[in-house]
Amino acid sequence: MLRDFLKKKEISKRALTTIKYDGGSIKVNEVERTVRWMLEPGDSVMIEFPLEVLGDGLTPEYGKIAIIEEDDSLLIVEKPAGQGTIPSRNQPNGTLANFIAGKFANENHPATVHVVTRLDTDTSGIVCIAKNRHIHHLLSQQMQQTGVGRRYVAFVSGWIHVETQMIEQPIGRKEGSIIERVVRTDGQYARTDVTVLERVELNGKHFTVVELQLYTGRTHQIRVHMAHIGHPLLGDDLYGGPCELIRRQALHCTSIEFQHPVSHEHLTFKSDLADDLQALLTASRRLQEAGNSVNFSG
Known part of the structure; x- marks a missing residue:
């Protein structure tokens, strides 16, 4: 069953709910199907996640980001001391997340900022960012299971x-x-x-x-x-x-x-x-x- 296949591929129940109600789709051989569809060997399954929106209080800003590595799934950066990782009451602007939101807006990347490894404002060094909610989910699972x-x-x-x-x-x-x-x-x-x-x-x-x-x-x-x-x-x-x-x-x-x-x-x-x-x-x-x-x- 398609539902069982997606579970093996670590598509979360929350993701399936958002796909159902927020505009995504699940296609088998380019035809949209429900999770009760029975798969056959050789079938091609495509998942389209809904477009993401920025969280409340996260305004895109444009500033320097020290990028170590980037691909379609991950963004690895260096955060300087004194910069917040995400907006807070004391630092609503100028955070790493604000700058990454600006980068994503420039690139028309349809996702919000998913911080996987957060650092305190005065701690410097490496921060890992997931480039969509599914990748964030997979990395969170990895952190819980193997670290x-x-x-x-x-x-x-x-x-x-x-x-x-x-x-x-x-x-x-x-x-x-x-x-x-x-x-x-x-x-x-x-x-x-x-x-x-x-x-x-x-x-x-x-x-x-x-x-x-x-x-x-x-x-x-x-x-x-x-x-x-x-x-x-x-x-x-x-x-x-x-x-x-x-x-x-x-x-x-x-x-x-x-x-x-x-x-x-x-x-x-x-x-x-x-x-x-x-x-x-x-x-x-x-x-x-x-x-x-x-x-x-x-």
């Missing part, structure tokens, strides 16, 4: 003396706050793996450069987990991080990897550290080479 590999580099306060560790602590909303999260026993399961890359001293301040791998995607997960073990991110005043060396949370998404939702090819995308983070490392290494920094190790 999308995400690695970050962070600069955290103090020296971490354990080379590798797994932080497996549940995260929930802090009482009385709509923004802040904390580790709490009734929170959602969250896991972050931490590997020390370098221990640094700069201007009398000690910090550790770490690589982090996420296995879950809770709000503020890295920031909460690192603060929980006593090493909040530099610049992260919300979670107690010192701000003398940098004025934004020192966090950059350096890579993502996943299976392409259509071709099933294994994909990996990488991003160099943002300029402000690289500048901190460069400054500390110059001092170390000049003999003005002690106990530096990599």
Whole structure:
């Protein structure tokens, strides 16, 4: 039955509903059919999804987008620190989603912006965008079933003396706050793996450069987990991080990897550290080479 075939192809029930009521179509051998149609070997099935409309509050704008890779299904970009991923009450304009909506409008691409991997405003690095709702659905399924590999580099306060560790602590909303999260026993399961890359001293301040791998995607997960073990991110005043060396949370998404939702090819995308983070490392290494920094190790 056509309905069973579409289920095997991971066409969601929600998608079938929108096709039925919002102007899409399902054709077998170029003839429109219902989902109860019985298929035969060699039949050709074509799905036409309804045109998408922009969500409320998403206005197309035109600005620079740092594109890493793009095809008919995906858009992989680099987001700078200070730019929101999607519009919010505090940042209704100038977000990455606004600029991508403008790009889609210029190209007559009939879809809204589907953010698969979101970053906080002050986090820099790679963001994955699905170019239609079906691709978004497939990637969301993949994230739930096998995960999308995400690695970050962070600069955290103090020296971490354990080379590798797994932080497996549940995260929930802090009482009385709509923004802040904390580790709490009734929170959602969250896991972050931490590997020390370098221990640094700069201007009398000690910090550790770490690589982090996420296995879950809770709000503020890295920031909460690192603060929980006593090493909040530099610049992260919300979670107690010192701000003398940098004025934004020192966090950059350096890579993502996943299976392409259509071709099933294994994909990996990488991003160099943002300029402000690289500048901190460069400054500390110059001092170390000049003999003005002690106990530096990599």
